[in-house]
Amino acid sequence: xxxxxxxxxxPTTIGGIDRAAIMIMxxxxxxxxxxxxxxxxxxxxxxxxxxxxxxxxxxxxxxxAINGFSRSFDNGNISAHGRVNSVKRLLTxxxxxxxADSLIRQVAPEQKEEPSPTLAVLxxxxxxxxxxxxxxxHPQAIAVLLLQLDTDTAAATLAALPRDLHTPVLHRVARxxxxxxxxxxxxxxxVEGMIQQxxxxxxxxxxxxxxAAEIINRAHRSVExxxxxxxxxxxxxxxxxxxxxxxKFEHLFTLDTKQIGTxxxxxxxxxxxxxxxxxxxxxxxxxxxxxSTRAADxxxxxxxxxxxxxxxxxxxxxxxxxxxxxxxxxxxxxIMGDADDDYV
Numbered sequence: 106x107x108x109x110x111x112x113x114x115x116p117t118t119i120g121g122i123d124r125a126a127i128m129i130m131x132x133x134x135x136x137x138x139x140x141x142x143x144x145x146x147x148x149x150x151x152x153x154x155x156x157x158x159x160x161x162x163x164x165x166x167x168x169x170a171i172n173g174f175s176r177s178f179d180n181g182n183i184s185a186h187g188r189v190n191s192v193k194r195l196l197t198x199x200x201x202x203x204x205a206d207s208l209i210r211q212v213a214p215e216q217k218e219e220p221s222p223t224l225a226v227l228x229x230x231x232x233x234x235x236x237x238x239x240x241x242x243h244p245q246a247i248a249v250l251l252l253q254l255d256t257d258t259a260a261a262t263l264a265a266l267p268r269d270l271h272t273p274v275l276h277r278v279a280r281x282x283x284x285x286x287x288x289x290x291x292x293x294x295x296v297e298g299m300i301q302q303x304x305x306x307x308x309x310x311x312x313x314x315x316x317a318a319e320i321i322n323r324a325h326r327s328v329e330x331x332x333x334x335x336x337x338x339x340x341x342x343x344x345x346x347x348x349x350x351x352x353k354f355e356h357l358f359t360l361d362t363k364q365i366g367t368x369x370x371x372x373x374x375x376x377x378x379x380x381x382x383x384x385x386x387x388x389x390x391x392x393x394x395x396x397s398t399r400a401a402d403x404x405x406x407x408x409x410x411x412x413x414x415x416x417x418x419x420x421x422x423x424x425x426x427x428x429x430x431x432x433x434x435x436x437x438x439x440i441m442g443d444a445d446d447d448y449v
Contacts, residue, residue: 126155127170236265248277318350354423365395383419
């Protein structure tokens with residue numbers, strides 16, 4: 106990897122969801138809230154995850170996000186996603202709920218009506234929790250309630266239900282047809298009662314390997330040196346799990362270009378290729394940025410020309426890279442996270 110390191114970093118390409126997260130964080134709280142309130146639960150989860158995990162955002166990334174938004178605007182396209190619901194909200198503000206509802210039924214008869222606030226809560230619950238709530242209900246009621254969910258959540262909920270319910274529920278989903286507002290109102294009351302009955306009864310899930318590893322990672326480095334050997338004596342399995350969670354391949358993304366260059370010089374070319382093949386294209390750019398232009402282009406072409414690779418091979422290669430990184434950290438050649446008293 107002799108010509109892999111370069112003093113001039115290339116711009117890092119950020120993905121679409123990262124651009125969206127950055128744009129939301131650049132907005133005022135009022136504007137951001139207005140946009141987030143219109144998103145589906147799975148979209149909101151993805152966006153919130155990226156907003157929390159982006160870390161320090163460089164000026165170049167902010168510029169890329171704004172430019173990406175500008176290019177989308179210049180294309181003159183307006184997404185059709187949620188269009189009917191947006192129009193209905195505008196009409197409701199203009200002419201009232203009853204007239205707006207009538208108009209939408211005329212101009213968009215195939216549009217699926219939004220669930221009531223109570224039924225919409227189901228979208229935010231874990232599928233196994235939903236299945237537990239519905240297990241004693243009639244298949245007809247379960248079918249109606251599943252149709253209030255997004256397809257992935259409905260599928261996971263169905264899978265978590267007792268097997269003898271699968272066929273009758275799916276049969277009713279396929280043959281359901283019109284459902285009266287009175288029936289929906291009854292279901293709404295039923296669901297509200299179930300939620301109230303379980304509210305506070307379900308214990309909170311707290312702690313875990315990931316949380317402990319995150320605390321250790323963010324603590325002074327001396328804490329890790331003191332605590333980890335002691336944990337190893339008490340619980341070897343926990344020690345291994347913590348080590349695995351404390352240093353994942355994604356943690357290398359936080360290294361600056363110079364440090365990544367230092368790491369790459371110590372990694373075998375084949376190992377590097379296999380480790381990068383398990384990443385998304387925009388994540389690979391973090392490593393390409395630490396190489397010379399010629400080396401980055403060559404490696405990029407080589408990876409793109411290869412076929413599929415087993416996940417086990419990627420994991421093995423990434424573990425080798427992590428082992429090299431750990432050695433360099435122990436030698437003081439790499440610094441993960443904030444510097445502390447161990448470094449001068």
